[in-house]
Amino acid sequence: MLSDELILRVHDVAKAFGGLVAVDHAHLELHRGQLIGLIGPNGAGKTTLFNLIAGYYAPDAGTITFEGHEIAGMKPYDVCRLGIARTFQTTKPFLECTTIENILVGALLREPSVKKAESIAERIVDLLDLGAVAQARGSELSVPNRKLLEVGRTIATGSTLLLLDEPMAGLVPTEKEQVLKVLRRINADGRSIIIVEHDMRAVMSLCSHIVLLDRGKVLLEGTPQQVTEDPRAIAAYLGDDYAAASN
Amino acid sequence: MNSENTTQLGLEEAARRSRRIVGIVLAAVLIAAGLALPFVVRDPYFMSVVILCLMMGYLSATWGIISQTGQLSFGHSAFVGLGGYTSTILYTQLNVTPWLGILAGGAVAVLFGVIIGLPTLRLRGVYFALATLAFASILQIVALTTLRIGPIVIGASPGIQINLVNSGDAPQVFQFQGKMGYYYVIFGMLCLVLLLSFILNRIRIGYYWRAIRNDEDAAESLGINVARYRILGFLLSCFLTGAGGVFYAQYLLAVDPRRILGLGFSTEIALMGIVGGWQSVFGPVIGSAVLVPISEFLRARLSAIPQMTTVIYGLILVVFMVFLPQGINGLIVKAVKELSTQASRRRRHRVEKTDA
Numbered sequence: 001m002l003s004d005e006l007i008l009r010v011h012d013v014a015k016a017f018g019g020l021v022a023v024d025h026a027h028l029e030l031h032r033g034q035l036i037g038l039i040g041p042n043g044a045g046k047t048t049l050f051n052l053i054a055g056y057y058a059p060d061a062g063t064i065t066f067e068g069h070e071i072a073g074m075k076p077y078d079v080c081r082l083g084i085a086r087t088f089q090t091t092k093p094f095l096e097c098t099t100i101e102n103i104l105v106g107a108l109l110r111e112p113s114v115k116k117a118e119s120i121a122e123r124i125v126d127l128l129d130l131g132a133v134a135q136a137r138g139s140e141l142s143v144p145n146r147k148l149l150e151v152g153r154t155i156a157t158g159s160t161l162l163l164l165d166e167p168m169a170g171l172v173p174t175e176k177e178q179v180l181k182v183l184r185r186i187n188a189d190g191r192s193i194i195i196v197e198h199d200m201r202a203v204m205s206l207c208s209h210i211v212l213l214d215r216g217k218v219l220l221e222g223t224p225q226q227v228t229e230d231p232r233a234i235a236a237y238l239g240d241d242y243a244a245a246s247n
Numbered sequence: 248m249n250s251e252n253t254t255q256l257g258l259e260e261a262a263r264r265s266r267r268i269v270g271i272v273l274a275a276v277l278i279a280a281g282l283a284l285p286f287v288v289r290d291p292y293f294m295s296v297v298i299l300c301l302m303m304g305y306l307s308a309t310w311g312i313i314s315q316t317g318q319l320s321f322g323h324s325a326f327v328g329l330g331g332y333t334s335t336i337l338y339t340q341l342n343v344t345p346w347l348g349i350l351a352g353g354a355v356a357v358l359f360g361v362i363i364g365l366p367t368l369r370l371r372g373v374y375f376a377l378a379t380l381a382f383a384s385i386l387q388i389v390a391l392t393t394l395r396i397g398p399i400v401i402g403a404s405p406g407i408q409i410n411l412v413n414s415g416d417a418p419q420v421f422q423f424q425g426k427m428g429y430y431y432v433i434f435g436m437l438c439l440v441l442l443l444s445f446i447l448n449r450i451r452i453g454y455y456w457r458a459i460r461n462d463e464d465a466a467e468s469l470g471i472n473v474a475r476y477r478i479l480g481f482l483l484s485c486f487l488t489g490a491g492g493v494f495y496a497q498y499l500l501a502v503d504p505r506r507i508l509g510l511g512f513s514t515e516i517a518l519m520g521i522v523g524g525w526q527s528v529f530g531p532v533i534g535s536a537v538l539v540p541i542s543e544f545l546r547a548r549l550s551a552i553p554q555m556t557t558v559i560y561g562l563i564l565v566v567f568m569v570f571l572p573q574g575i576n577g578l579i580v581k582a583v584k585e586l587s588t589q590a591s592r593r594r595r596h597r598v599e600k601t602d603a
Contacts, residue, residue: 054468080470088468094461096526105458108451109470117451135259138461150465157469 005032007192008053008161013062013072014216015048022048024216025062028194030161035183035193037207037224039200041237045216046196047089050163054086055079066161080109085154086163089196091146093138100125100134102149106156117156124152128182144175148182155186162186164195168202176202204228212236261591266583281434285427294426300539301433302495307519307531308440309487314525315444315453316480317460318368318375322383323516326356326485328390328508330492335407335502336399338420345421345497349490356489360482368477371463383513390504406503409496421497429498436494437532440487444528456480460526511557515542518560522567524576533575538563 010028014021023045030036038046051057053064058073065071071079085106094102100121107117107124125134128148133141141149147167154162167183168176180202187193197203203210204224211221214236220227227233288294310323333355334348343351363382367375393401400407415424423429447453455476458466463473496502506512515538523534542556549555567574 056464056467075472076464076467077470077472080468085470086468088464092462092465094458094465096461097457101454101457105454105466105471106469108454112451114450114454153465153469 006030007032007067009063009065010049010053011063011065013049013052013059013064015045015052015057015059021216023052023059026213026216026218028211028218030192030194032160033187033190033192034209035187035195035207037203037210038194038196038213039198039203039210039227040213040219043215044213044236046213047165048216049213050086050165050194050196053079054084054163080157080159083158083160084163085157085159085161087147087150087154087165087167089165089169091143091150093141093146093149095139096137098135098137099130099141099145099149099152102138103152103156106153107158109156110158120156121152124155127155127185128152129178144171144179147171147179151179151182151186155191159191161192161194164193164197166196166198168197168199180206200228258588258591258595261594262584262587265591266587269583269587278438281438285430291426294430296540296543298426298430298433298498299543300536301430301437302491302498303515303519303535303539304532305433305437305440305494306488306491306516307523307535308437308444308528309484309491310516311520311525311528311531312444312447312484312487313477313481314520315448315456315460316477317456317463318477318481319517319521319525320379320481320484320513321376321517322379322381322510322513323484323488324508324510324513325379325383325386326360326488327492327495327512327516328386328502328504329356329359330489331496331502331507332390332401332407332492333489334493335409335496336401339407339409340398340400344419345493346419348421349493352493353486353489356485356492357482360485361478364478364481364485368481369474380510380513383508383510387504387508387510390508402502404504406501406505406507409500411500421493422500429494433494433498436491441528441532443487448528452476452479514557514560518564522563522574524574526573527576527580530574530576533579537575 006029008028008030010026012025012027013023014025015023026045026049038049040046048057052059052072055071055074055076055078063070063072066082066084069082071082094105097105100118103121103124104114104117107120108114111117111120125131128151130145130148130152133145138146138149151162151164151167168179171179176199183193183195183206195203195207207224209221210224210227212219212227212233219236220230220232284297285294306323306327310320313320330352333352334345337343337348337351338345363378367378390401391404394403395401412420412422415422418428455466455471458469458471459473459476466473492507495507519534519538520531521534522538523532524530545556545559571577
């Protein structure tokens with residue numbers, strides 16, 4: 001599925017909140033069909049980077065190019081129109097809407113007819129194994145189902161790039177397995193994915209390429225093996241002392 | 248597991264279908280009853296309360312179109328007043344029939360809606376609610392103190408009177424003898440607005456409004472231009488409210504700035520929507536059907552204490568906001584859903600028994 005076509009290029013992007021530099025001249029490249037894991041300790045700037053790509057923040061510096069369009073500073077709904085959809089770390093389902101309706105809202109972006117959008121939503125519900133809660137309201141869903149629902153909504157928009165913010169946080173191992181299965185399935189359909197995740201085992205098994213962010217900078221990137229074997233990765237998570245000791 | 252799912256889905260489907268049938272029958276019965284009412288009831292006081300119910304129902308239903316997007320207007324009297332003043336000025340000074348005044352009144356309300364809505368509906372939070380409240384107060388003060396703007400007579404505090412034509416028997420200029428004509432006009436307007444809201448709720452814009460009022464961030468992440476859909480809802484609400492103002496002016500044959508532009512009137516419109524269920528199509532009408540008779544009753548009993556109705560309104564508002572945010576409509580929906588699901592479950596149970 002992986003092609004050579006570069007679809008997303010984040011170049012020299014920076015964002016500061018007051019004196020706090022959240023993203024510090026970061027770079028990121030993604031090819032069509034690629035599944036990138038974005039990792040890093042808390043506060044490394046992962047979610048901020050997502051917010052910059054998805055249009056929730058405008059960067060202070062740098063460029064973000066998606067399929068030939070400069071998207072830095074664009075509004076979230078325009079970014080989504082171009083084909084980037086995101087999920088949220090704290091899930092945001094439409095509480096009074098059913099699972100089907102939640103996903104249907106995403107499908108309405110490219111399919112104005114509610115009837116047709118509903119049948120798209122039904123297919124996605126099947127793809128995500130959410131059939132049992134198809135008619136349950138967002139307010140009634142469990143955490144893993146809310147996470148899947150958000151993934152379903154991003155797919156429904158017809159986006160080619162999905163930004164998934166911790167889709168497995170707070171889940172038990174069997175639930176994580178289920179989400180992993182779904183993510184592999186939608187990646188195999190040709191969608192590119194960038195995933196922020198703290199569960200290293202999950203990220204390592206899912207992603208071919210890992211980017212490690214630390215204090216707003218891309219500290220290192222490479223295959224899962226390259227990243228895990230790099231002492232800088234251990235240092236970023238556990239501190240320099242620990243890295244020195246383990247050497 | 249799987250067969251359980253299909254049973255569950257089948258149950259939902261059956262319940263939904265029976266709800267739809269009940270809904271259509273109910274709508275048909277209500278419309279028929281509405282059309283027949285003036286022939287059955289001749290008491291003019293009763294009719295005037297019914298017309299007031301319908302008019303407040305209409306106004307809170309049009310108010311409800313903006314609240315569907317999650318923003319509450321506390322100054323909707325401004326748009327009623329703009330509509331009423333526009334058609335009245337056009338009729339009394341240029342002899343334009345108020346029927347055309349409906350379009351003009353709606354258009355003027357939309358014009359001011361753009362000025363209020365464009366900046367504030369881009370913001371989150373209470374700015375819109377505050378702006379509508381402020382706008383209504385300013386408009387009332389302007390109307391109370393301005394005798395004329397250039398050649399246009401505003402009338403200051405007495406407002407503008409509309410002269411009777413042919414002792415009221417002049418449908419071509421929106422005047423009727425007795426109550427029956429007004430009754431059918433407002434009944435028709437209410438039916439149209441409800442039908443419109445009902446349809447809007449089932450197409451894309453309605454789904455987008457629901458998404459926006461549930462979560463703006465999530466709505467934006469799915470490609471929805473939140474500000475644009477909010478503004479669309481608001482302008483539609485302004486137009487229809489302005490049209491309602493024309494009816495109000497013709498029914499009373501006057502525009503009185505203390506009443507038509509009063510903040511108390513704004514509060515009443517919002518209150519009926521909130522009590523009935525501000526996130527639903529029919530809620531506002533239910534609210535007015537319940538509250539108008541109560542307030543008429545109270546007005547007659549408590550006329551010695553003029554502010555008493557306001558106090559009671561305030562209490563009702565607080566109680567509903569705290570204990571029943573979905574309003575009366577929410578209660579009904581819940582009950583109907585429960586009943587219809589139970590009914591189809593029983594039916595299935597019977598079928599399974601006979602199969603066995």
